Amino acid sequence: MCAGWPAAFAATSDEVAPPDWGLTKDGGHIIHSSARVAWPRCVEGMQWTGQRCTGTALQLDHAEALAHVKAREKAEGIAWRLPHMKELQQLANQNAQPTPAGQTLLPTVGEGWCWTATTTINTPSFNAYSYNNVQRGLNGQNTRQLKFLHGWAVNTATGESHGDVLKRSKLTVRLVRPID
Known part of the structure; x- marks a missing residue:
């Protein structure tokens, strides 16, 4: 055993771990240090002035949001x-x-x-005998096809998430990038 090992790695009592x-x-x-990512404080379309976000938040459907990400990545x-749902x-x-x-x-203006x-x-198993499914004309085949039309969104004010948001819905966009 190395006699000096514990002393070399011991933290002093007045040291505080970084947030x-x-x-x-x-x-x-x-x-977010442990995840090694950085988030702009403002949603896309708005700019940070040093005290708050100004401008108009972009409202984009899912395909437009993905295209916006690629354009910003290419430009900068x-x-x-x-972000992934859990990150958001x-x-x-x-x-x-x-x-x-x-x-x-x-900032409150960027929540939503x-x-x-x-x-x-994974799509849940389909019950062909459920009255709700019969009434809506759903079967195992078209249920899987409908999932393609939906995406995941998170409410940044509450942390609530939904995986059944129509991809044509206009929502705000918040981006994330790795820390260099």
């Missing part, structure tokens, strides 16, 4: 992407806890339903 969530110096981005050379839920849950300075991570990159892979 997992924080803001950049200019306040324009939210940093940064690997922007739509984590951001929403963290937003409910004020920072040490007493502010929330997301946002598109995610999450897709439905």
Whole structure:
């Protein structure tokens, strides 16, 4: 055993672990250290002024949101992407806890339903004898086909998520990128 090993890695009692969530110096981005990602504080279409988000939030359907991500990635050379459902839920849950300075991570103007990159892979089993399914004319075949029309969205004010949002619905877009 190395006698000096514990002492070399022991933390002093006055050391404080850095917070997992924080803001950049200019306040324009939210940093999630353990996930190694950065989020703009404002939704797409709005800009951070140093105190709040200004401008008009883009309302895009799912295909437009994906095209917007590609265009921004190409224009800036940064690997922007739509977040996954769990990432956006984590951001929403963290937003409910004020920072040490007493502010929330997301300005109120940026809260609401946002598109995610999450897709439905497993579809629930289909019950051909359910009156609801018979009444709506659903069968096992067209139920799977209908899932293609839906996407996942998260409400950043509450953390609630739904996987049955029509992809043609106009929602706000919040992007995320890896930390360099």
